[in-house]
Amino acid sequence: MSRRARVTPAEAGLPDGGARRRTPGLRREEVAVLAGVGASWYQWLEQGRDISVSPQVLDAVARVLRLSDAERRHLYLLAGLNPPAPEVAPEKRDMCEGLRRLIDTWMPYPAHIMDAYYNCVMYNDAAAVVLGMRPDITQNCLVDFFTDPLYRSRSKSWERNARTVVAQFRAASSARPQDGGYQALLDELTGASPEFARLWAERDIEDAGQIRKELDHPLVGLLCVESTAMKVPARPDLTIVLHTPLDEANTAAKLEWLASPEGRRGAMYPVAG
Incomplete structure (x- = not known):
């Protein structure tokens, strides 16, 4: 949720229509669409439910939320998967x-x-x-x-x-x-x-x-x-x-x-x- 709040609709390539939002950043439904997963499944992921998760889907979510390499590997750990090999961040x-x-x-x-x-x-x-x-x-x-x-x-x-x-x-x-x-x-x-x-x-x-x-x-x-x-x-x-x-x-x-x-x-x- 904290990382979802950091990404604006404009940064994600979505039109915001100029309307004010009750919460900052992307909605769950928007992350689900951009990552190519179901809205209910993504909600369960955020809630930490015992669901089946694949590396491909986690990578898609990480891409939408603009996670750093360290955050992406942490996401794998939270999902109970072996994290990918570390990569060098451009700023490093x-x-x-x-x-x-x-x-x-x-x-x-x-x-x-x-x-x-x-x-x-x-x-x-x-x-x-x-x-x-x-x-x-x-x-x-x-x-x-x-x-x-x-x-x-x-x-x-x-x-x-x-x-x-x-x-x-x-x-x-x-x-x-x-x-x-x-x-x-x-x-x-x-x-x-x-x-x-x-x-x-x-x-x-x-x-x-x-x-x-x-x-x-x-x-x-x-x-x-x-x-x-x-x-x-x-x-x-x-x-x-x-x-x-x-x-x-x-x-x-x-x-x-x-x-x-x-x-x-x-x-x-x-x-x-």
């Missing part, structure tokens, strides 16, 4: 400047942001120095994990983490089986890496979370970090990956040195590995 597509500030503030620790298909959207300076992120690689975190020789040479935990990375990719792609972007990425990885193909055939599945990484950096030696993948509800298409130093190998101090002017100068010169 310009969040990248704020996310850039977030990962830059995470310095001197590595951080990067990737889209639903593991393409790297942005990374901070520490991710470049520590993880080897740079413009001349594919800029796809999953492909580079398996094909970038620089990262492979630094990762002491690669064998252990590869199984987890593939299992997490299967979980993400299984949630959207009709998405051609995941199939294209799967085809690329299967052709580029026999190791990925072997792990994919094992059919392991695992939710994204935290991964321990051990890196052998050419300037400071062993680094032990924990990467945490986090979602931003307003941008469900993006994942923020933050790397936190563990209390081992003096990792925090080493990362701080790598971000210092002296460490940056050292990283400018070619080093084996």
Whole structure:
């Protein structure tokens, strides 16, 4: 009822005839006509009665009431249905400047942001120095994990983490089986890496979370970090990956040195590995 009251007949494409209404917004009968459902059925829906509801009808009602993506998913929950996958609201597509500030503030620790298909959207300076992120690689975190020789040479935990990375990719792609972007990425990885193909055939599945990484950096030696993948509800298409130093190998101090002017100068010169 509250959302019905927000929509004027003119906004819904109905003539209002200039007559005053006792209540603001659309009448129940008008919503029913615009959504293509019966007036009595729509009244029962508003009253929360135990009726049969389909996703198609809820989407029609959501369209008429101009619900946001969050409101549409909430409507599904109220109706007892599994909500659809979150979508990015148009007004939230310009969040990248704020996310850039977030990962830059995470310095001197590595951080990067990737889209639903593991393409790297942005990374901070520490991710470049520590993880080897740079413009001349594919800029796809999953492909580079398996094909970038620089990262492979630094990762002491690669064998252990590869199984987890593939299992997490299967979980993400299984949630959207009709998405051609995941199939294209799967085809690329299967052709580029026999190791990925072997792990994919094992059919392991695992939710994204935290991964321990051990890196052998050419300037400071062993680094032990924990990467945490986090979602931003307003941008469900993006994942923020933050790397936190563990209390081992003096990792925090080493990362701080790598971000210092002296460490940056050292990283400018070619080093084996």
